[in-house]
Structures are given as C-alpha cells and as structure tokens.
Amino acid sequence: MKSxxxxxxxxMADAQFLADLAFLTDMTSHLNELNLxxxxxxxxxxxxxxHNSDDYCWMRKI
Known part of the structure; x- marks a missing residue:
C-alpha cells in the first residue's frame, strides 16, 4: 500500500501540480470576494x- x-x-515537487494549485487558490480567492x-x-x-468596474474587467479576462 502506498503512503x-x-x-x-x-x-509538492511537481511544478505543474504547484502551478495548478496556485491557480485554484487564486480563483477561490476571487470567487470569495465576489460572494462577499x-x-x-x-x-x-x-x-x-x-461596464467600468474592476470586477467586470476581471471577469472578462477569464
């Protein structure tokens, strides 16, 4: 059985995994701000x- x-x-040694984790963390933060x-x-x-809000500009980038 694998530990x-x-x-x-x-x-934690995989660069792609860490990049994906950072992206998900960033997206979760933005979604939390929107929720609040x-x-x-x-x-x-x-x-x-x-149309002039920063939130609108952020969502258009996605």
Whole structure:
C-alpha cells in the first residue's frame, strides 16, 4: 500500500501540480470576494458589474 505522505511529497515537487494549485487558490480567492460583494442588500450581478468596474474587467479576462 502506498503512503499518502509519499504521494503528497511527490506532488509538492511537481511544478505543474504547484502551478495548478496556485491557480485554484487564486480563483477561490476571487470567487470569495465576489460572494462577499453579492451578500449586501439589494445587490445583484447587474449592479455589481457595471461596464467600468474592476470586477467586470476581471471577469472578462477569464
């Protein structure tokens, strides 16, 4: 049976895995910020994403 620690050590040495992990971490952070902004009263996507907003520009890059 293969040890989980060995597999984790191998993944931490893999550059592609680390790049994927960094990307997912970054995306999760941006989605968390969006979630928090949408929780305000009378908030919706149309109000949040005006054509001049930074959030709109960020979403267009994706």
């Amino acid at each position: 989980d620690t060995t597999e984790l050590e191998n993944q 902004k949408l929780q305000g009263k009378q908030q919706n996507i149309a109000k949040l994403f005006g």
